[in-house]
Amino acid sequence: MxxxxxxxxxxxxxxxxxxxxxxxxxxxxxxxxxxxxxxxxxxxxxxxxxxxxxxxxxxxxxxxxxxxxxxxxxxxxxxxxxxxxxxxxxxxxxxxxxxxxxxxxxxxxxxxxxxxxxxxxxxxxxxxxxxxxxxxxxxxxxxxxxxxxxxxxxxxVSQSLFGFNNSTQNRLKPDEKIRVMYAGNLGHTKEGYVGDFEGPWIPWLRENIEKGTFDFYIFGCPDFLQDLKGKFKSIPYTSTLQFPAAVASIRPHFYLAPLASNNFNRAKSDLKLKEAAALDAVFIGSDFAGSPYRYAPKNQLVPISASKDDLNNLFQNLCNPESFQQAIQWQRQLLEEKHCLxxxxxxxxxxxxxxxx
Missing domain, CATH: 3.40.50.2000 (Glycogen Phosphorylase B;)
Structure with a gap:
């Protein structure tokens, strides 16, 4: 040898x-x-x-x-x-x-x-x-x-850490409350800056958290949700190596990836989309000229100009079991065809x- x-x-x-x-x-x-x-x-x-x-x-x-x-x-x-x-x-x-x-x-x-x-x-x-x-x-x-x-x-992304398995069936069940997760960096938003949550994301999240439409999970607590503490799940920060297991333990149905339209974000990779695919969670991300997610299906993308109602309609459409599974299948195909693992x-x-x- x-x-x-x-x-x-x-x-x-x-x-x-x-x-x-x-x-x-x-x-x-x-x-x-x-x-x-x-x-x-x-x-x-x-x-x-x-x-x-x-x-x-x-x-x-x-x-x-x-x-x-x-x-x-x-x-x-x-x-x-x-x-x-x-x-x-x-x-x-x-x-x-x-x-x-x-x-x-x-x-x-x-x-x-x-x-x-x-x-x-x-x-x-x-x-x-x-x-x-x-x-x-x-x-x-x-x-x-x-x-x-x-x-x-x-x-x-790591298959072993995120738990991806082609036989996994993360289906929406009629008697199960939907789990929605944001697993991005809260350093990209702070008081006085909506940061990557520009567009319809904040009013849409606040409305649905208050209504209890879904269970929302996020690492830490952003300023724009401070007054809603107790109505969503704030996850303790964890180490980078433990992050995939912490996210996978939630078994989210939806994985959010808002991004602001700027050159710093145009240079970013599509990592959050790949994480969603490895988690078998439906990805929803921001769409703008040069967005790293632009190649995703349009029914999973939120334009910066979208309204709260536009985002809500997109989400409700993806909650349809057939649309949900189509999104999951496209993401699994992405991991295989782009050799992301x-x-x-x-x-x-x-x-x-x-x-x-």
Missing amino acids: NERIHLIVHPSDQTQSDWVRLLLPMLQFMVPNEFQILPTISQIPINNKEILKRTKAVILQKPTMPGHAQTALMYSKLKQECGFKLLTDMDDLMWDLSPIIRSYAPPDVENIEQHTQITLRQVLSVFDAVICSTRYLASRIKSDLSVKNVVVMPNG HEDPIFQQNFAQTYFL
């Missing part, structure tokens, strides 16, 4: 993008595999030349994180002698922020986006390639940051060819 290809992965802060982009997919290669790949995940830079000479690639995630620029510079000085590729992975358009993300910038930093863009232009020059999650993000990295070698590797051999092949080979 040939010697296994060594790969060194340096995650950033082990938040969701670290797990989704690299750590969870890497688990598939921790056991003997057809690609003969042996990943090493480490927070500590490795400067041992004997190890690096046996290494195919070093992946440094989020290159603007504290200390990562210095680490990138160290590896850039060693890669020619040792023969490895230096790669980085990006998942967000950090130099064209949404208004709410921009509002979190430190008050002493003027024009955080320009500062980030200048820093990225300097840091990315030492990498052999930048890998990212969407074609729109890739186009912005090329045009805004002057990076020539940008490769797209779409996000996937980490356990899918074609996903693993695409992942290996992108990062390793």
